[in-house]
Structures are given as structure tokens and as C-alpha cells.
Amino acid sequence: MGKIILYTILLLAGLAAPLAVYPVFMMKLLCFALFACAFNLLIGYTGLLSFGHAAFLGGAGYVAGYLMRDKGWSPELGVLAGTVFAALMAWLMGSLAIRRQGIYFTMITLSLSQMLYFLWLQAPFTGGEDGLQGIPRGHLWGMVDLSNDLNLYYTVLGIFLFGFWLIHRTIHSPFGHVLRAIKDNEARTISLGYDVNRFKLLVFVLSGALAGMAGATKVLVLGFETLTDAHWSTSGLVVLMTLVGGLGTVTGPILGAFFIVILENKMGEIGMAISRASGVEWFATLGESVTIVTGLIFVICVLMFRRGMVGEWLHRASVKGSP
Amino acid sequence: MDILGIPLPAILSQLLLGLVNGSFYAMLSLGLAVIFGLLNVINFAHGAMFMMGAMATWMGLTYLDLSYWTMLWVAPLLVGLVGVAIEKSMLQWLYKLDHLYGLLLTFGITLMLEGIFRSIYGSSGLSYSVPEGLQGASDLGFMVLPVYRTWVVVASLVVCFATWFVIEKTKLGAYLRAGTENPRLVEAFGVNVPLMVTLTYGFGVALAAFAGVLAAPVYQVAPLMGSNLIIVVFAVVVIGGMGSIMGSILTGLGLGVIEGFTKVFYPEASSTVVFIIMALVLWVRPAGLFGKEK
Numbered sequence: 001m002g003k004i005i006l007y008t009i010l011l012l013a014g015l016a017a018p019l020a021v022y023p024v025f026m027m028k029l030l031c032f033a034l035f036a037c038a039f040n041l042l043i044g045y046t047g048l049l050s051f052g053h054a055a056f057l058g059g060a061g062y063v064a065g066y067l068m069r070d071k072g073w074s075p076e077l078g079v080l081a082g083t084v085f086a087a088l089m090a091w092l093m094g095s096l097a098i099r100r101q102g103i104y105f106t107m108i109t110l111s112l113s114q115m116l117y118f119l120w121l122q123a124p125f126t127g128g129e130d131g132l133q134g135i136p137r138g139h140l141w142g143m144v145d146l147s148n149d150l151n152l153y154y155t156v157l158g159i160f161l162f163g164f165w166l167i168h169r170t171i172h173s174p175f176g177h178v179l180r181a182i183k184d185n186e187a188r189t190i191s192l193g194y195d196v197n198r199f200k201l202l203v204f205v206l207s208g209a210l211a212g213m214a215g216a217t218k219v220l221v222l223g224f225e226t227l228t229d230a231h232w233s234t235s236g237l238v239v240l241m242t243l244v245g246g247l248g249t250v251t252g253p254i255l256g257a258f259f260i261v262i263l264e265n266k267m268g269e270i271g272m273a274i275s276r277a278s279g280v281e282w283f284a285t286l287g288e289s290v291t292i293v294t295g296l297i298f299v300i301c302v303l304m305f306r307r308g309m310v311g312e313w314l315h316r317a318s319v320k321g322s323p
Numbered sequence: 324m325d326i327l328g329i330p331l332p333a334i335l336s337q338l339l340l341g342l343v344n345g346s347f348y349a350m351l352s353l354g355l356a357v358i359f360g361l362l363n364v365i366n367f368a369h370g371a372m373f374m375m376g377a378m379a380t381w382m383g384l385t386y387l388d389l390s391y392w393t394m395l396w397v398a399p400l401l402v403g404l405v406g407v408a409i410e411k412s413m414l415q416w417l418y419k420l421d422h423l424y425g426l427l428l429t430f431g432i433t434l435m436l437e438g439i440f441r442s443i444y445g446s447s448g449l450s451y452s453v454p455e456g457l458q459g460a461s462d463l464g465f466m467v468l469p470v471y472r473t474w475v476v477v478a479s480l481v482v483c484f485a486t487w488f489v490i491e492k493t494k495l496g497a498y499l500r501a502g503t504e505n506p507r508l509v510e511a512f513g514v515n516v517p518l519m520v521t522l523t524y525g526f527g528v529a530l531a532a533f534a535g536v537l538a539a540p541v542y543q544v545a546p547l548m549g550s551n552l553i554i555v556v557f558a559v560v561v562i563g564g565m566g567s568i569m570g571s572i573l574t575g576l577g578l579g580v581i582e583g584f585t586k587v588f589y590p591e592a593s594s595t596v597v598f599i600i601m602a603l604v605l606w607v608r609p610a611g612l613f614g615k616e617k
Contacts, residue, residue, distance in 0.1 A: 025534060049423045099609035103365050104561055108605065111558040115598035122591060232554060236430055245377065263489055292438035298431025302424050303413060305603045 010251070014157055014207040023149040024221060025265075030160045031218040032261050036241040036253035037167050039212035043239070044248030046169055046203050047183030049106045051235050052093065052113030053211050058230025060212030062220040065132040066125050068220070075138045075146055079159070079216040087205050089116070094204035098197050100250075101186075111263020117230045121212060131226030135219055152221065159217050159286060163210050168250060170206065179203055211238075240294060243301050246308030255309055260297075264290055335466040337583045343472050343541060345579015346479035347373075349572045350534040351556045353483060354527035357490070360503040361523045364414060364425030370553030371436040372528045374546060375402050376535020378440060381451050381544045386438055387539040391454035391536075398536045399529035406528030410521045433550065440546035448543025475537045482533060483572045490568055499523065558601040563613050570613025 017026050035057055042048045064082030067073040073081065097108040120126045127133065137146035148151045170176050178199055181189045190196050219225045228234060237260065243258025263270075273287025286293065301308070307315055351369055358366050366372075379398040383389035389397065404597060417424045452469045460469045490496035501509045502519055510516045535549075542548055556575075563574030578597050586593040604612060 045425075049426070096605045099605050100561070103359075103426065107365065107557040107561050108601070110554055111561065111601055114554045114558075115595045115602075118594045194357065198347050232550075233434075236434070239427065239430075282442075282480060289438045289442040291434045292442065295431045295434030295436075295438060298434065299413065299428060302428040303416060304429065306420075306424070311479075 005250075011161075014161075018153050023153040027153055027156045028218065029258050030156055030263055031101045031214045031221065032238075032241065032257040032291055033254040034217070035211050035214040036238055036245065036257040038162060038207045038214065039238045040242045040247065040249075040253045041167055041170065041203060041210070043242060044253075045176060046179045046200065047186075047238070048200065048204070050097075050109040050204070050207070050293060051106045051232070051239070052097075052109030052111075053208070053238050054230050054232060054234035055113035055116045056086040056090060056208045056211035057094065057215035057234060057238075058120060058225070059089050060133065060215040061225040061229050062120060062123075062126050064216035065135045065219045065225040068138060069132065069135045070125070072270040074142065075140055075155075075220055078138075079213065079220060082216025082219070083209050086215065087209035089212075090205045090208020091201070094201045094208070098200045098204070110235065113230070113235060114232060115228065117232070120227060120230050126225075126227075129227065131224055132219075133224050134230045135223045135225070137220060137223065140170050144147065146220070152287040156217055156221060159213065163213055164254075166206075167210065170203075171250065175199070175202075235295070236298075240298055240301070241253070242308075243306075244297065244308055246311030246314075247306075249310040249314065252308050252310035259309075260294070263293070266308070267293060332466045334584075334587055335468075337587045339468070339472050339583075340475070340575075341583020341586070342476045342576065343581040344497065344582060345576040346476050346483075347538060347552065347575075348536050348556055348559050348579050349483050349575030350530055351478050351490040351553070352559045352563065352565075352571040353486060353568065354530040354577050355556065355560055356568065356571045357486075357499075357504050357530075358524055358527040359565050361499065361506075361520055362410075362414070362425070363418065363422055364429065365422065365557075366524075367426055367429040367553065368409070368432045368436070369429075369528070369531050369556070370549030370551075371433040372402050372406065372531040372549070373538070373552060374440070374549035375405070376532030377451075377539040377544045377548060378535075378546070379532070380536045384451070391540075395533070395536050399532040402532035402535075403525040403529030405522055407525040410524040414524065414571040415517070415520070437546050437550065446545065446547060446548060448545040448548075450556070451539040451544050453540045466585060471540060475541065478537060479534065482530070484519075486530070487568045487572065514602065555597050558597050562597075562601050562604050562611055564611030567613040574612060 014030075035053070039050070039053050042050050060082035063085040064078040068075060068078035069082050081083070093109060093112050096112065097105050100108060121128060125132075135323030137152060139145055140151070140155055144151050146155065171179075178189065178194055181192075181194070182196055182199060186196060215229060218229075241256040241260045242253045243256070244259055245254065267286055267290050268288075271283045274286070275281060275283035305312070350374060355366060355369055358364060358369075377397045379401055380391065383394040383397065384391070398532040413428060413432075414425065417428060457471045457474050460467045462468075490499055498514055498519065499507065502514070502516055506516050538548070559575055559578055560571070562578065564569045566573070578600065581600065582593060582596055585596040592599070
């Protein structure tokens with residue numbers, strides 16, 4: 001019951017958000033939230049730490065952007081193509097990465113995404129260091145004009161809700177229970193007769209495809225795609241978002257993504273304020289060195305706050321509930 | 324004499340450059356393997372430590388007028404102390420948890436260190452000239468051999484094999500290997516395992532800093548010089564497997580040479596060739612070249 005109330009409030013907040021927040025910023029938040037939720041499917045529910053998810057965000061963004069700008073594809077087909085492409089990449093990357101366990105899995109995903117980064121850097125259609133610029137928003141189904149921010153906002157909200165619903169559905173399905181069993185004890189799951197590698201590959205493809213959907217949608221919103229999206233630092237950022245919000249919680253990654261993106265955007269102002277208050281001039285430059293702050297949050301989270309915001313809240317609630 | 328239309332001296336000089344890169348890969352993957360063996364932590368900060376070694380060398384010369392030869396041992400010592408501080412204050416609380424937290428912690432530390440150096444020195448490179456005594460090149464007739472590059476390869480080989488010797492052939496190394504197998508049992512025999520763990524981390528990190536000092540005159544000294552390198556080193560570690568010291572050294576050198584040859588014959592692929600080899604190895608032999616199937 002409590003859950004339904006919570007989701008209803010969140011949905012209403014999502015519908016009403018453009019009244020209070022600049023729609024483009026809100027859409028960016030939703031894209032990163034979907035990205036983090038997709039990532040959480042792997043680390044939170046299957047126990048696989050991928051350090052290469054930027055490949056899907058960036059790769060899908062490039063493909064969708066290229067098709068929509070240079071080939072004149074409609075936005076719905078562009079996003080779909082980006083998603084399918086990300087799924088294909090995830091299938092290739094996943095079938096290599098699941099051949100090794102634990103920390104090796106992480107290093108393989110990181111290396112493969114770095115390889116793709118160099119491919120995007122050199123590929124003729126990505127614009128190299130400049131990126132893809134001036135991608136048109138077009139008309140959804142040929143009717144709805146997406147250059148209107150509100151129209152686009154509700155489209156993006158729809159895409160986000162679809163992705164979130166799919167993840168929610170996956171987690172609570174029998175498939176999701178097998179994933180959790182793999183996370184808790186892989187050897188035992190194998191001995192119970194499950195083809196663990198098949199499950200791992202499937203969830204990797206699902207996670208990659210949804211991350212790609214987030215990337216393609218982001219391109220539609222912002223109208224450009226750059227190498228930053230495909231860089232390893234973006235892979236690190238999505239880990240941080242999920243960690244801050246709470247690994248393996250349904251709503252945690254959304255909260256985490258909002259927190260990190262807003263923090264990145266406001267860092268300059270926060271630095272200025274600290275600088276004025278403390279009189280130390282160095283803080284004024286904090287906006288240019290966001291990585292110091294993100295790194296610090298990483299360290300603090302890993303050392304003292306491993307449950308994340310939502311995880312901590314759930315933990316306190318359950319401790320209170322069972323005296 | 325030409326091979327496939329490319330003059331031999333050009334190939335040989337790329338081979339030497341490949342060996343230089345390879346010796347950095349070897350030293351870094353060796354340090355990663357030693358740390359992983361005892362601490363069960365993949366040290367993402369290894370690249371940042373490499374960068375700090377190079378940075379310290381540059382700062383030593385610029386601010387304190389300390390020569391390359393002084394920094395060659397001072398920089399690893401300083402960075403090693405930083406490593407000891409990191410292990411004592413943060414890493415040691417994570418050993419009972421999943422591997423991934425060690426990686427995430429060191430990733431966070433990397434972001435902070437790089438951010439701090441970048442906020443002071445910017446992202447562009449600082450140049451460090453080749454020290455006196457190692458400048459110039461000697462003409463061997465069939466190729467020109469730059470003295471400094473030769474020195475880098477020789478110095479790193481000596482350090483790598485000394486490390487191999489200590490770990491595989493001495494009593495200290497025997498404690499270390501025993502600690503890797505079963506730390507609790509070794510502790511029961513009266514060996515101070517926590518101290519050993521701290522020193523191992525400090526040593527692994529100092530090795531990265533040593534590589535950084537060697538790299539200062541070869542590459543541009545820049546805050547981000549370590550992070551791109553470390554990802555290649557991860558691929559090297561996946562290819563070689565972390566179980567064998569000699570395996571790490573050989574894989575590192577070999578991949579450096581292959582990368583060097585790629586630069587000659589198909590430059591477009593030179594930044595991706597190590598990753599492609601990693602994918603192939605995973606396809607054919609998932610446990611890695613020197614790894615054991617578990």
C-alpha cells in the first residue's frame with residue numbers, strides 16, 4: 001500500500017515538474033536516472049560491476065544522432081535504433097565479459113568500452129573531438145512537434161516510465177529472483193541447474209539496451225553528442241549515482257542520479273558561496289574541478305555510507321519495525 | 324633494407340618505443356598483481372600514483388632543484404608513503420567486503436588526486452628534459468639508439484626481475500606468497516600480516532611511481548597521464564592473468580612491442596590493438612595466458 005502511494009506521488013511530481021523546473025534540465029535528469037536504473041539492474045540485482053556502461057550511453061547516442069541528423073530518421077525510430085544498437089553492443093561485450101568472474105569482469109568491461117571510445121574518436125561520422133552537433137528534434141509519429149519543450153518533456157517522461165516499469169517488472173519476475181540468487185551465491189545457483197551465464201548475458205543485454213535508450217533520448221533532448229558520454233569517467237559517474245542512491249534499491253538510482261547531476265551543475269555556485277563564507281579564494285574555482293568533489297563523495301560513500309540514501313532509509317525503517 | 328615498404332631503422336626505433344611502453348605496462352601490472360595477491364584489491368589509483376611519480380620528479384626539479392637521479396629514489400619513497408597512508412586510513416577497512424568496494428574506493432581516490440593536480444597545473448602537459456648523461460643517441464650503424472629510451476628499458480627490466488627474485492626466491496617473498504595463500508595461518512605463525520599488507524601496498528605503489536619517474540622525460544608530464552595508461556594495463560592484466568609474476572612482466576613487454584609494431588604497419592589501430600588482443604584471448608583462452616582456470 002505504502003509503495004503505491006509513493007509511486008503515485010512520484011508520478012504526479014514527474015507530471016507537474018515542468019511547472020517548477022526548466023524542462024530541458026528536468027529531461028536531462030530523467031535520462032541519467034534511467035541510465036542509473038539500468039546500471040543498477042546489473043550491480044544491485046546480479047552483483048556484476050560493469051565499468052563500461054558509458055559505451056552504451058555514448059554509442060546509442062551517436063547512432064541515434066547520426067540517423068536523425070544525416071539520414072532524416074524520425075525521433076521514435078532514431079531512439080529505437082540507438083537502443084537496438086546498444087543491445088547489440090551489450091551482447092558482444094557481455095559474451096566476452098561473462099567469461100571471467102568478479103573483478104576481471106569489471107576490468108574487461110572497462111577495457112572494451114575504452115576500445116569503443118577510440119573507435120568513436122576515429123570514426124568518420126562522429127565528428128571526433130567536436131562531436132555530433134545540431135541534431136534536430138523532429139516530429140514524433142510525424143505529428144507532435146518535439147521542438148516544443150513541453151511536448152518533448154512528456155515524451156521523455158513516457159520513455160523513462162516505460163524503462164522504469166520494465167526494470168521493476170524484471171526485478172520482481174522469476175527471472176529477477178534467479179538474478180538475485182546469482183548475486184547471493186553463484187556456485188549454488190549453478191548447482192541448482194540454472195545456466196548462470198545465460199542469465200548474466202540476458203540481463204547484461206537488457207541493462208545495456210536500457211542504458212542505450214537513455215543515451216539516445218538524451219541526444220534527442222540536448223541536440224548534440226560528444227565523446228564525454230562514451231568516456232570512462234561517465235562509467236564511473238553512473239556507479240557513483242547508483243552508490244549514492246543505494247545499490248539494489250528500486251528508487252535509489254533515480255535519487256542518486258538527481259543528486260549527482262544537480263551537484264555537478266551547481267558546483268560553481270556552491271564553490272562561490274563557500275569561498276565567500278570562508279574567505280578561501282581557492283573554493284571559487286571548485287566549479288572547474290568537480291572531480292575532486294565526486295571523488296570525495298565516492299570515498300565517503302564506500303567507507304561509511306555503503307547502503308546509500310534509500311538503502312539507509314529502508315534499513316532504519318526495518319530496524320524500527322522489528323524491535 | 325625495407326620490410327613491407329617501411330625502412331628497417333624506422334621499425335627498430337618503433338620497436339624500442341614499444342619496449343619502453345611495454346616496460347611501463349610490465350611495472351604497473353606487476354604492482355597491480357602483487358597488491359591484488361595480498362590485498363584482494365584492484366588498485367585503480369595505480370595510474371594516479373604513476374602520475375604522481377612523474378609530477379614529483381617535475382616538481383622536485385622546478386621548485387627544489389633536485390636532480391633526476393635524486394628523484395629516482397625520492398619520488399617512489401614519497402608516493403610509497405602516500406600509499407601507506409591510504410592503506411592505513413582507508414583501504415584496510417574494506418578487506419572483509421566484496422572486491423568491488425576496493426576498486427570503487429581507489430577510483431574515488433584517483434578522481435580526487437587527478438582533480439587536485441588539475442586544479443593547480445591545468446590539463447596540458449609540462450615538459451621535463453632528458454637528464455644529463457642520458458641525452459643523445461648512439462649510432463649502431465643499422466639504427467640510431469636513443470640513450471634515454473635504452474636506459475628506461477634496462478632500468479625497468481632490472482627492477483622487474485629484482486621484484487621477481489625477491490618474491491619467488493627469498494624468505495621474505497615466501498612469507499608474502501604464504502600470506503597470499505592463507506593470511507590467517509601465516510598470522511598464527513607469528514608473522515605480522517597487517518604490517519606486511521601495508522608495506523606491500525606501499526611497495527606496489529612505489530613501483531608505479533618509479534615508472535612515473537622514468538616516464539617523465541618520455542611523455543608529457545600531465546595530471547591525466549596515468550588514467551589512460553591504467554586502462555590499458557587492466558587489459559594487460561586480463562590477458563596475462565594476475566597469478567604469475569613472470570607472466571605479468573612478459574605480457575607487459577610483449578604487448579608493448581606488439582603495440583609498437585602496430586604503430587608502424589597500421590597506425591589507426593595502435594590505440595585499440597591491446598584491447599583487440601584482450602578480446603581474442605578471452606575468446607580462445609578465457610583464463611588468460613598465464614592464469615589458471617578456476
